[in-house]
Amino acid sequence: MEEVRPTRSELLERKQQITLAEQGMDLLKQKRDALLIEFMSVMDETLRLSNDLQRTVSEAQYSLAIAKAVDGVVSVRSAAMATRGEITIDMTGTKIMGVSVPVVTKGESPVRSSFTRGYAITGVSSRIDETADKFERILDVIIEYADIETRLKRLGEEIQKTNRRVNALEQVTVPALREQVAYIRQALDERAREDLFRLKKVKKKIERREAERRQVG
Amino acid sequence: MSTATRESTRKGPGGKDYGYGNARVRGMRSRLLKPAFFEDLMHAKDIGAVIQTLMDTEYSSELEERLLQGRTANNVDEALRDNMVHTFNKVLSVINDEAYELVTTLLGRWDVFNIKTIVRGLHMHLAEEEITEGLVPVGQLSYIDLEELTRQGDIKALVDTLSTWDLPFGVPLREVLPQYLENEDLSLLELALDKYYSEWAAKELKGRGHNEQLSRRFLGIQVDTINLVTCLRLLNSDIGDQDPKRFYLPGGLRVTEQLFLDLAAKSDVDEVYDRLKKTPYGRTVEEVAVKYIESGSVAVFERALEDYLMRKAFAAGQGDPLGVGIVIGYLWAKANEVTNLRIVVKGVSVGMPVDRMREELIV
Numbered sequence: 063m064e065e066v067r068p069t070r071s072e073l074l075e076r077k078q079q080i081t082l083a084e085q086g087m088d089l090l091k092q093k094r095d096a097l098l099i100e101f102m103s104v105m106d107e108t109l110r111l112s113n114d115l116q117r118t119v120s121e122a123q124y125s126l127a128i129a130k131a132v133d134g135v136v137s138v139r140s141a142a143m144a145t146r147g148e149i150t151i152d153m154t155g156t157k158i159m160g161v162s163v164p165v166v167t168k169g170e171s172p173v174r175s176s177f178t179r180g181y182a183i184t185g186v187s188s189r190i191d192e193t194a195d196k197f198e199r200i201l202d203v204i205i206e207y208a209d210i211e212t213r214l215k216r217l218g219e220e221i222q223k224t225n226r227r228v229n230a231l232e233q234v235t236v237p238a239l240r241e242q243v244a245y246i247r248q249a250l251d252e253r254a255r256e257d258l259f260r261l262k263k264v265k266k267k268i269e270r271r272e273a274e275r276r277q278v279g
Numbered sequence: 280m281s282t283a284t285r286e287s288t289r290k291g292p293g294g295k296d297y298g299y300g301n302a303r304v305r306g307m308r309s310r311l312l313k314p315a316f317f318e319d320l321m322h323a324k325d326i327g328a329v330i331q332t333l334m335d336t337e338y339s340s341e342l343e344e345r346l347l348q349g350r351t352a353n354n355v356d357e358a359l360r361d362n363m364v365h366t367f368n369k370v371l372s373v374i375n376d377e378a379y380e381l382v383t384t385l386l387g388r389w390d391v392f393n394i395k396t397i398v399r400g401l402h403m404h405l406a407e408e409e410i411t412e413g414l415v416p417v418g419q420l421s422y423i424d425l426e427e428l429t430r431q432g433d434i435k436a437l438v439d440t441l442s443t444w445d446l447p448f449g450v451p452l453r454e455v456l457p458q459y460l461e462n463e464d465l466s467l468l469e470l471a472l473d474k475y476y477s478e479w480a481a482k483e484l485k486g487r488g489h490n491e492q493l494s495r496r497f498l499g500i501q502v503d504t505i506n507l508v509t510c511l512r513l514l515n516s517d518i519g520d521q522d523p524k525r526f527y528l529p530g531g532l533r534v535t536e537q538l539f540l541d542l543a544a545k546s547d548v549d550e551v552y553d554r555l556k557k558t559p560y561g562r563t564v565e566e567v568a569v570k571y572i573e574s575g576s577v578a579v580f581e582r583a584l585e586d587y588l589m590r591k592a593f594a595a596g597q598g599d600p601l602g603v604g605i606v607i608g609y610l611w612a613k614a615n616e617v618t619n620l621r622i623v624v625k626g627v628s629v630g631m632p633v634d635r636m637r638e639e640l641i642v
Contacts, residue, residue, distance in 0.1 A: 128639065131625035132582075132618055135356050139413045140392070143399035144465050175516055182469035183512055184505055184528055185395060188577040191512070 066242050068249030076246065080239045087231040094224040096159050101217045108214050111207045118203050122196035129189040141190045144180035151205060158213070161220040166209035172201040297601040300374035307370070308596070308609045310337055311616055317623060321636050326352055326628045333620070338362050352628035356621055360415060363617045367417035370610060378603045381494040383419045384483045385607065388501070390418035391476045393425050394441070394448050395469055401434050402465050419446075434459065434468070451475035474528055477502045481530030490603040493595060497607055499532025500591055504584040506534040507560060510542040511577045514551065533558045548572065563587045582641075589615055589641055615641050 066072060129138050150169025155162055176183045176191050183191065316336075323329045330350055333342055338358060345358035367386070371379060393414050400410030410429045416422040424444075431437040438456055441449030451471035459467050481502075484495040509526050523543040527536050534542075538554070545551050548568055555561045567583040589611060596608015619640050626636035 127625050127629050127631075130356070131622040131639065132641075134360065134415075134618070134621060135353060136360060136396075136413045136415055137392070140396040140399060143396065143403055143405060143410075143413070144469075146403050175518075176512055177466070177516065177518055177521065180465050181395075181399070182466040182473060182526075184473040184509055184526060185391070185469050188508060188512060188581045192576060192578055 066245060068246045068253075070250065073243060073246040073250065076239050076243045080236060080243065083231050083236050083239065087228055087236070090224050090228045090231070093159060094221060094228060097161070097217055097221045097224065100158055101214070101221060104210060104214045104217060108207075108210050111203060111210055115200070115203045115207055118196065118200050122193065122200055125189070125193040125196050129187070129193045133187050133190055137187070138190055138193070141181055141186045141194070145194055147174075147180070149201060149205075158217065159220075161216055163213045163216045164209075166205060166212065168202070168205050172205070173198045295377045296375055297378065297603070297605075300378060301601060301605045303373045304370060304606050304609045305600075307366070308605075308612065311609075311612055312336065312620075317619060317640065320620075320623050321626070321633045323623075323627050326350065326355070326624065329624055329627050330355060338620075341365070352624050355624045359617045359620055359624075363613060364415060364417055366613055367610060370606060374606055377490060378606050381484065381490060381603050382606055382610065384480050385494060385498060385501075386418040386610075387476055387480055388418075389415055390420050390448065391472050393418070393420060394428070394437075394452075395472060397425065397428050397437060398434055398452075398468055398472075399465065400429065401431070401437060402463075447479050448472060448475070470525065473505075477505075477528040477530035489599065493598070493602065493604050494607065496532060497591065497595060498530065500588050502528050502531040503534040503560065504581075504588055506531055506539050507542070507555075507564075507584060508577065508581045510539060510545075511548075511551065511580050513543045514545060514548070515575075515577060533560070560584065560587070586641060 066076075126138070149172050152167045152169050154165045154167070156165050157163070173195065176195075179191070179194055320329060320332055323332060327350060330342065330346065333339070333355070341358040341361040342355065345354045345361065348354055371382065374382065393416065396413045397410055400413075407426075407429050411422075411426055414422065414425050416425055420428075428437055428440060431440055434452075435456065438449055438452045442453060451474065452468055455467045455471045458464070477498075480498050481495065484491050484498055486492075506528055509528075513523055513526065523540060524536070526543075527539045529536070538558075542551055542554055545554065548564075548571055552561065552564050552568055555564050563583045563586075564580065567579050571577075571579045592608050592611035592615075594608075595604035596612065598604040622639045622641075623636060625631075626639070
């Protein structure tokens with residue numbers, strides 16, 4: 063235990079600290095609850111997007127396997143040469159319950175039409191075209207998923223951090239302060255009893271002197 | 280810029296005598312794999328078993344060479360392509376001059392495919408090796424020619440070289456080159472090539488002889504197939520302010536420009552079927568209409584039309600024993616066999632159910 067001066071002012075100070083710690087703890091618990099509500103709703107969205115991503119990936123992989131089988135790897139490779147491009151992503155930030163989270167948004171949708179993919183549709187089979195479309199949809203979902211997953215991760219980290227603070231206040235700080243208050247109170251009571259005892263002693267001594275003086279007189 | 284000259288390496292028999300060439304081709308046709316072989320192959324437990332089975336076929340030498348780099352589905356695919364290239368070139372080397380002219384005109388779509396691959400590679404500044412890996416030299420242009428074109432460094436130099444070689448494909452590219460250089464829109468070059476090829480091939484096959492007419496009909500069905508698939512793709516897409524006419528390929532048999540524009544203006548597949556029902560493609564479209572509505576995939580129609588084209592090729596192969604139909608029928612049957620093998624190889628390697636593989640196999 064840290065060294066505590068058993069004085070009344072110290073007792074008052076400790077009591078104020080306990081009140082402050084309990085208020086902080088309540089606020090942190092409220093924050094944690096609000097973060098949990100936000101976390102659950104983001105979690106639902108993340109699960110939805112995760113399922114979406116899994117489905118899109120498996121559909122795209124199947125389409126690619128069929129395109130490679132029917133049109134041949136060379137045709138797929140050749141069409142892929144024409145469709146190379148860039149994806150623009152905007153990164154900004156926002157705050158949820160005071161937590162900074164990055165916001166990832168698509169600059170321009172990666173899903174292109176058959177007429178803007180680079181190749182002419184007259185020379186590329188619809189199997190390859192549909193495969194390209196499905197892979198572009200994967201990119202589209204991945205960007206959304208990256209945004210929501212980062213948000214989920216940051217909220218999770220913040221909930222953990224808040225929880226640790228609540229636990230520290232609840233399990234360590236407040237009990238320690240209460241212990242200190244108890245100690246100070248005990249020390250002050252002890253001192254008060256000693257003073258009382260001393261006063262009684264002095265009183266007895268004075269009374270004894272008074273009695274002796276009366277007998278001599 | 281290279282202006283290398285191009286020499287023909289053709290050494291086949293001259294004239295119009297189909298006897299020798301067709302006898303050789305019929306011999307090759309007898310070695311095509313039978314449906315029962317595919318049935319057995321689909322039940323192979325893994326890619327190793329597929330390779331083992333294929334080692335006992337005509338594909339063994341190409342497989343041995345490619346599998347040195349690993350026993351993967353991709354290497355089997357490369358071996359199948361090598362075999363197809365060897366087979367096509369072998370056929371071209373044994374047929375007579377007339378058949379050679381007709382068949383290389385039909386195979387011009389592969390020349391167009393190769394030129395497009397090179398154009399795409401040069402547009403994206405890819406390495407030469409990366410471009411040449413995707414070539415299928417089964418037309419007029421040999422692998423050496425295509426390598427030379429790949430070495431040109433940029434599209435302008437490629438167009439110049441094609442013009443120097445006096446190949447027809449230089450003409451459309453030269454026409455749209457200024458537009459391409461202005462906005463770097465690759466599809467302009469590709470569309471110009473596709474349009475030019477179908478028109479050029481139709482002109483090349485305009486003779487009155489039975490073989491020319493058969494080849495012309497076959498080309499016409501190919502072009503019709505592309506035009507019909509394009510119509511169906513237009514039906515599903517927002518083309519903005521683009522004129523659908525620019526996607527029409529001339530040289531078809533039944534799908535005229537007017538029919539193409541009519542179809543492209545339709546709002547759903549029922550209307551397309553109504554308009555097509557009096558053409559030979561009506562039944563094919565009707566057969567898969569429900570499947571299309573269920574899946575929403577144009578590939579369903581494309582596949583049905585490819586099957587139709589394949590049946591026509593097989594029919595051509597059963598006709599005049601001294602005509603070009605034997606050669607056309609064989610080449611398309613060979614390409615079909617390679618496609619079916621690819622489907623089984625890919626299917627087995629990814630664990631596709633046998634029923635699904637059977638569904639994907641082409642006629």
